[in-house]
Amino acid sequence: QVQLQESGPGLVKPSETLSLTCAVSGYSISSGYYWGWIRQPPGKGLEWIGSIYHSGSTYYNPSLKSRVTISVDTSKNQFSLKLSSVTAADTAVYYCAKDLGYCSGGSCYSGAVDIWGQGTMVTVSS
């Protein structure tokens, strides 16, 4: 049974970098699929931040691309999110997720999200 668990600071100061890690159990990241981050501001809807393929290829939401870095550590079976220059607008619950996307014939495609972490609340405040 695949499980995802987010970890990281719950409070980040404005202009600093938000850093979160997602530990994966029950499945080897190296085996495939996309691994991504999705956030949800309090009382609002879901926003995709970005995803990383097991090979290391990354895809980001264009609205956040300049501030986002997603990386993978296959030796630890985990992947990470860094979001720089945060403001109060980045306050949200951050979910890590397994995306059923794939790459084939030189093109890569997103998929439905079948596994979600429990989510971690990150507040941006001084």
Add this chain to the structure above:
Amino acid sequence: EIVLTQSPGTLSLSPGERATLSCRASQSVSSSYLAWYQQKPGQAPRLLIYGASSRATGIPDRFSGSGSGTDFTLTISRLEPEDFAVYYCQQYGSSPPRLTFGGGTKVEIK
């Protein structure tokens, strides 16, 4: 970029009633790459439907999805108390990969 518009914003129904939720895309969704999720307060979303009409593992058959092109529907045939929640649609299958969510429909107890 495809924009997904869900309606209504809130649906007030009683247990046992039928719920019909709509998700409209700004352009055609290829190969019916449309998913539906259920989210209860304080919980992560849960995948209900993928490929517009296929139920995910363990999802009761009172949940059904339909539609193609730009118009998709999630139907809950008879609402159970545990079905009152927020429902999101999501488009996938794009290249380069990106995930797009609708704004959500809240199904509340009348």
